[in-house]
Amino acid sequence: MTSAPIVLAFDTASARCAVAVTRGDDVLAWRVEEMAKGQAERLLVICSEVLDEAGITLADIDVIGVGIGPGNFTGIRISVSAARGLALGLNIPAVGVTAFDALGYGQTAPFACAVDARRDHIYFQITAEDGSTSDAAIIRLEDCPPHEGPLIGAGGRQATLPIAVAIAHLAGARRNDTPQRPAPFYLRPADAAPAKDAPPKILT
Structure with missing residues (x-):
């Protein structure tokens, strides 16, 4: 019998950091922090705090789920970069989920x-x-x-569920679909040049 996957999911495509940890259908912990800027500095901190609340370590994670937009250009770039880095460091799949799929989950x-x-x-x-x-x-x-x-x-x-929780459920369900690396889903060009601050550094 295969155990239910543990998923760490996050989204910074709008003016917030949203993070969730799930095990199968169970939501272990989740949080949303509204913020107009500063997601690059806060994302991995919030991920660490939510993992602690769930009693889960990075080594326990089976799948990374990430919101790929559409939304804010820089915010999407931050979360997708973090998801790719974590997935590479942990040698696990990262699954991109559009905002439309997350909103429609359970509808x-x-x-x-x-x-x-x-x-x-x-x-x-x-x-x-x-x-x-x-x-x-x-x-x-x-x-x-x-x-x-x-x-x-x-x-x-x-929506039926908080955005990060919906992303986590969808990423868990799609983890075996041999996903390619998640990529931003933009519907229009960036309003300005990408921010000078680098995406969050991944510590492994």
Whole structure:
């Protein structure tokens, strides 16, 4: 009998650091810290604190789950870099999960997902009743197209689970899908040059 995987998942695609640790369907610990900047300095600190709360060490982790966007350019870059580094150092898979998949986790299709893109815009995707999805797009909030089912996320109802918890569950389920290294999922170019601060250093 194979034991349930232990997953460390995190997301910094918006103005927050969200971290969770799960074992199979069980949520061992999770935390969200709202912050407009400073994710690079706080992410691994919060990961360490959440692992301690869960009674888990890095050596126990089987999978890294990471939010790949869409969202803030620098925030996505920080979390994806951290996930790649941790996965390499621990020799475990890292699984990227889009914000749309995390928002839609546990929802019954049909529905639509929206992520705040700032400046009165949203990142938008529709999931049809058969589970198929539309192409992700960035649109004005007022131009949100008609769709069946509820809107989840920005301008709509809350997701079923906290973002990092949903990412952890999805990463655990997808860990054997021979995932490639997680890569940022951008729907528009960065508003400015990447921040000068380096991604967090991975200590192993």
